[in-house]
Amino acid sequence: MIDSQDDFIQERETKIIKGNEAAAYAAKSARVQVISAYPITPQTTVVEKLSEFVDNGEMPGTEYIKVESEHSVMASIVGASTAGTRTFTATSGQGLFYMYEMVHWAAGARLPIVTTIASRGPAPPWNIWADFTDIISCRDTGWMISFAANHQEIYDDILMSYKICEDYDILLPKFVAYGGFTLSHTSKPVTIEDQEVVDNFLPPLPDEKGWPHIFLDPERPMMHGNLIMPSGFYNEFRLKIHHTMLMAKDKIKKVTKEFESTFGRHYGNGLIQEYRINDADVAIINYGELAMQMEQAVDDLREEGYKVGSVKLRYLRPFPVEDIINVARKVKILGVADRATAFGSPTGGPVSSEVKTALYNSSVSTQVLPIIMGLGGREVSLEQQKNQLKALIKLKETGELPRDMIDGTFWDGLLEVE
């Protein structure tokens, strides 16, 4: 280790970096105090970059624990956060599954932990490529879950996450997910913001007293997480998490606006980002990197005269029910493209089921077409996404469903099997 700097130093600069490096830069910009990590493909370069920062003395005062498993990652992060520090970690697929017990723990303890997920397909068979089934398996843990669709958004969303999570009205943990390899290992220009500007945007690091509700302080001895009887407040604690999750929607919108006015980058209303849907006949909801490519598909088809649009879903939890209803109101047919599975669910795809549920209690009768594609990193080409939009147009005009409909869901891009 070389001599440590006196303080975190970062001038505003745009660098061509990998998505994983953008995550590491964001953790540094947020001045995280405790990092704990265990390597897993395709997350590894996040923890490598952070090691570099810490070893080079660029993150003075930051403790970096290199643990022996993901279960211990989240256990140590829960410990560090309980003691009143800003924390960060990152993982992927199998690693997330292995830490699952502690994922619930972090939310139950209301700890504002931020964790990035370079999503990958669950084994077996072994798969290390983009597939959001890993993060979506955490849907009911009490963590907020967002998707970053490009390299800059990884950096930006991590910063916004700390501001949202550490708000005393929220105090919940949050995942930021992005596609393994598609974003984690590809390079794009990313603007790393000036340290002082970031400091002013983020809440200050927790003071000596730590978080308001949970602390390990000999001056104020307190017990955390002890056994509670069924007649105790267990139900009420759970309801509070649910309430907070719903309240967080406004907080997310507010922070996204503040982010835009500080840094000049726009992320829709925070929960969703619409693209050319106001006069569209059909639109498709995507999340993660394929939402970006879909915008290109929309542009291309618009040039051909098709009235199509795209919606980037930024948050799975809290789920933007009202915004989805508004989107559905604008179009005749709404596709929902899942790069993930929900075996045996009504649609087979997790987010399409969420969208259908959201619309069920509304007055909107827009037809929803669930799509599943690109599992385990299978290429989803621009052409393919254009064809998805065209299939929706055809459905609208002729009532004819796409080929490869399986029990009401369009499984796009399947191999021909005899």
Add this chain to the structure above:
Amino acid sequence: MVSIKEALKDYQEEFFLAGNSTCAGCGLEIALRWAMKALGPNTSLVTPASCLNVVVGLWPKTASNFPFMNMAFAAGAAAATGVSAAFKAKAYRFPGKVWEKMTTLVFAGDGGTTDIGIQGLSGAAERNSNIIYCCYDNEAYMNTGIQRSSSTPHGAITTTTTLGKEQYKKNLPQIMAAHEIPYVATCSVSEPLDIFEKFKKAKSIEGCKYIHILASCPPGWGIASEDAVEIPRLAVKTGSWILYEIENGVITLSKKSKLLLDPSKRVPLIEYLSRQKRFSKISEKALIELQEQLDLQWIKIANEIKCQENLA
């Protein structure tokens, strides 16, 4: 060593308070009470799933007069590593305050240590995390109803070894010593001052410290509550439970065990076993096997001490 009178006079403050819901004669209570007397108020405890989660009090009550964090079963050592790292990070931001003086303690049962928690513990030991990890070993999963653990001794009846356990007790202190951490010690709840001294010493050492305490469990062992101190004392006297310290790789037998290097000073093992219902089905064969294992352990320790003396 201080006398018990002196210790009680100088260390009157109690941290694990009366009114907790341990069974009468619980060894855990003795262990934690004396450990905390030695460590004092600037201590933060992590306790993974075990009796301690329950007996410390149902929410919102607690018998701990110090910061206490319940933890998932496998996660004691890792969570404590995180707490310890956070104290270090806080000491950096707020120098000269209590944070640099904090001790992070884990109190875990034998299941949470020798079985489900061993990976995290091994990780913490290899990293030399600045924690004291204490295993209070009552030799089975007592909290869930007396199921066998890898720390249950050969021949003991549990609800999952109804004929007596076939396998032998895992020797965790030696496994921890093999990690070459700065401090490993064994204790018995029959020797509270020994617990006191060893925790005092552990507190003064930087890095990963491991203390393994034999802790009686009247319902689990099938003993009377009033015998909860006498029985573990017999474990020491028979040489079945050996009290020692390993500091930077050098083993030292503690007072009560030192004289047992001479085999003739050891009380016959049967006197320890016959007082406990859990050994009621023990066969002649198992008894011989246990005695042989005990003798072998002593030979190993005697050899190690001889080696050390030769090197010195």
